[in-house]
Amino acid sequence: MKSFLVLIILIFLTACINTRYYYYPENYKNNNISVSGNLVEFNNQNSPLNDIWILDLRDNYNEKHKAKILSSTIKINSNGKEYAINTKPDSDHIYVYDQGIIITGDFTAYIGKVQLDNGKIIDIPPLKFKKHIYVEKYNAVSDALNKGAQTKEIFSGTVEDYKKQKK
Known part of the structure; x- marks a missing residue:
């Protein structure tokens, strides 16, 4: 019985959760750029907005x-x-x-024009x-015991949708 209890505790303690928060604009799709907002502390829901990043989607290694x-x-x-x-x-x-501006909730940004390095505006x-x-939950011990069947759970979406799912 003690070994079973130790196994259960070991499985519980080895579970891993990786959580990241960020901002994405609603209803904006562009084939050339991606726009996102980063938090000062990416793993803290209450952390303020650090920056807004415009990524040229052609960028790669x-x-x-x-x-x-x-x-x-x-x-x-x-x-x-x-x-x-x-x-x-x-x-x-x-x-x-x-710049001393603290934003912790939803916001609207008026960015204007962006130019890509090929001259496109x-x-x-x-x-x-x-x-x-973005939440990843997995358990290395459980995955090892269930060979071929990973128990990794992933959620990616708004914080509001995540809270609704957890209810």
Whole structure:
């Protein structure tokens, strides 16, 4: 009986959960760029927005491509407040937290125009960002005992959807 109890405790203690939070805009798809927001502490739901990143989707390990934000300032609306955020020339990041602006909830960003390194200019409409969560749950011991049948669970979606699923 003691060995069974030790096995159960071992299985429980070796379970791993990896959780990451980030922001994604709602209803915005573009074949050339991806827009996302990073938190100061990616594993803390209450952590503030660190930056907004514009990624040229052609970028990969073999060939680097970069987008640059053309506006010198962008606007962010959060909880009824409007913020003007300065951008750095030729940057693909909008640094929010470094400018003393604390945003922890959903927000709308007015980014404007972005230029890819091939000269293409993309006019980004106002984007409404929602906080998303990515959760991986797995148990190495359980996976070893159930050969061929991984017990890894993954959730990727809004924080609201994750809370609804857990109910």
